[in-house]
Amino acid sequence: MKACITGGNGFLGRHIVDNLIIRKISTIQLCRQTNTHNNIYYDMETTTPRKNWFVGCSCLIHCAAKVHTQKNKSPDHHSDLYTNSTKKLIQVAISAGISHIIFMSSVSVYGKHSSSTPIHVNEPLNPNSQYGYTKVREEKLITKLCNQSGITYTIIRLPLIFGQNPPGNLSQLMLLSNTRIPLPFLNLNNQRSMVYIKNISDFVGYVVKSRPNSSSTILFTDNIQLSTSELVTLMRHNKGKRRNLFFLPAILLYTVFRALNKSKIYEQLYEDLIFISSDEIHAYGWNQPYSRKDAIRNTFPECK
Numbered sequence: 001m002k003a004c005i006t007g008g009n010g011f012l013g014r015h016i017v018d019n020l021i022i023r024k025i026s027t028i029q030l031c032r033q034t035n036t037h038n039n040i041y042y043d044m045e046t047t048t049p050r051k052n053w054f055v056g057c058s059c060l061i062h063c064a065a066k067v068h069t070q071k072n073k074s075p076d077h078h079s080d081l082y083t084n085s086t087k088k089l090i091q092v093a094i095s096a097g098i099s100h101i102i103f104m105s106s107v108s109v110y111g112k113h114s115s116s117t118p119i120h121v122n123e124p125l126n127p128n129s130q131y132g133y134t135k136v137r138e139e140k141l142i143t144k145l146c147n148q149s150g151i152t153y154t155i156i157r158l159p160l161i162f163g164q165n166p167p168g169n170l171s172q173l174m175l176l177s178n179t180r181i182p183l184p185f186l187n188l189n190n191q192r193s194m195v196y197i198k199n200i201s202d203f204v205g206y207v208v209k210s211r212p213n214s215s216s217t218i219l220f221t222d223n224i225q226l227s228t229s230e231l232v233t234l235m236r237h238n239k240g241k242r243r244n245l246f247f248l249p250a251i252l253l254y255t256v257f258r259a260l261n262k263s264k265i266y267e268q269l270y271e272d273l274i275f276i277s278s279d280e281i282h283a284y285g286w287n288q289p290y291s292r293k294d295a296i297r298n299t300f301p302e303c304k
Contacts, residue, residue, distance in 0.1 A: 002056045003208050004028040004098070006042060007063035007091070011167050012104065015197050016061060019205035028053060030064070044085040053203060054096035056160040059208050060140075061102045062086065064093070079134040086138045091198070094149045102207060103142050107219070107275060108132030109157060112262050114271030117205070121219035121278045125261075129279075139257050146215060149293030154207055155199075155217040159275050163299055169268070173228075177235035185269075186245040188229040192268075193275040196295035199288055206286045218278040224292045228269050238300040 005019060007013040008029030015240075019029050030042035030053065040053055044064055054060070066082065090101060110119060111128040127133040139155050146153040162170055176183070199222040233243040250270060257266035265274075290298070 001058060001209070002026045002028070003020045003059040003061060004030065004054055004057040004093070005061040005063060006044075007031045007065065008039070011062060011163075011165075012161060012197065012201070013063040015135045015163070015201035016063065016204050018035035019198075019201045020059070020208065023146045023193060023205050023209050025205070025208060027079045027225050028057060032258070033297055034220050035108050036271045044082060044089075049092040051088045052233050053094055054093050054098055057093075057096075057098060059100045059102060060090070060093045060098045061104070061204060061208070062089065062102045065135075067103070076130075079137060081129055082134050083137045083141060087141055090142060091221045092143050092149060094145065100208075101146055101151065102204060103138065103153065103155045104150045104204075105139055106132065106156045107157050107159045109136045109139065114275065116247055116272065118276045119219075120276050121194050121217065137207055142218075143215075152212055152215045154215070156204070157217070157219045158200060159195055159221060159273075161197050162194045162198065162295075166197075166299060168200065173231065177232050178239060178242075180244060182240065182244050182246050183232060184246055184248040185229040185232055186226055186247040188270060190227050190270055191225040192227070194226055195220060195222055196224060196290055198297070198298070199290050199295070202224045202289050203281070203286055206284065210284065212284070216278075218280050220281065221275045221277045222288050222295075223277070224295055234296060238302045240302065 003025055005013055005016060006028055008017050008027065009031040013031070017200055027038060029039045030041060032041065032043055033039065033304045042045065044066070056104050082163055088285060093101070108118065108129055109125045109127055109132050111126040111132055112119065125136050127136050142155065160170065200220060227243060232245065236243050253270060254266055257263055
């Protein structure tokens with residue numbers, strides 16, 4: 001069995017490739033670093049896909065994405081560029097004989113930074129960022145192309161992914177936690193869904209191996225929720241530091257963040273955002289390999 005993966009050298013892509021290797025599935029990696037024989041240079045912005053990339057592959061895993069808009073480029077330009085790039089990639093892959101597409105999407109399609117109630121897969125789509133808007137367009141495009149061609153797809157919407165050396169917002173929080181600056185997170189019990197990197201990579205490997213005969217759009221979680229207070233405490237203890245947290249009333253914090261035009265950051269740090277896994281995950285027959293305790297121990301190995 002052979003699979004093709006875009007973004008194979010990224011945080012998520014690397015772990016998916018490692019899982020596929022464990023499952024004895026060979027890979028062709030389309031990425032911007034070509035340091036091994038099975039890597040092919042691919043830049044979503046500039047590279048034209050080729051049919052021979054997919055020879056012998058039964059599945060395409062599309063991980064490549066760009067979260068931030070380039071300077072001097074509008075959000076619409078970014079969305080058009082990446083949606084058209086995805087369209088060309090999928091069309092060529094289908095013409096080469098790919099029979100299943102896995103698309104790594106995001107909970108940004110819901111446009112929520114916080115919610116007082118858990119969010120299910122059928123929550124109305126309401127993106128409020130160019131990244132979320134692009135993911136919605138790509139989801140609709142992949143659904144249309146696969147249905148027209150009679151092949152199956154799995155669209156996986158992911159919340160924040162954590163593991164050792166994560167990118168994005170978690171890396172910024174880790175940098176802050178590496179300082180000795182007192183932080184206003186004491187007694188903060190907000191709950192936010194996160195996904196352990198080795199759980200989602202194992203699920204993707206399982207889907208590739210099982211060759212599903214139907215299409216689905218899945219909201220993936222592994223039932224791991226962490227508060228900002230707990231996360232910062234783990235990060236600091238992992239570096240041998242005291243947690244050094246203090247308490248401030250929520251209303252005061254909200255007022256400060258709002259005055260700084262940073263309400264979104266306040267929601268991400270201080271409020272709840274919980275997602276509920278799709279039933280299809282259980283229907284696949286997949287068993288989650290890492291518990292919450294395992295995920296925390298593996299990510300923060302120095303914590304006692």
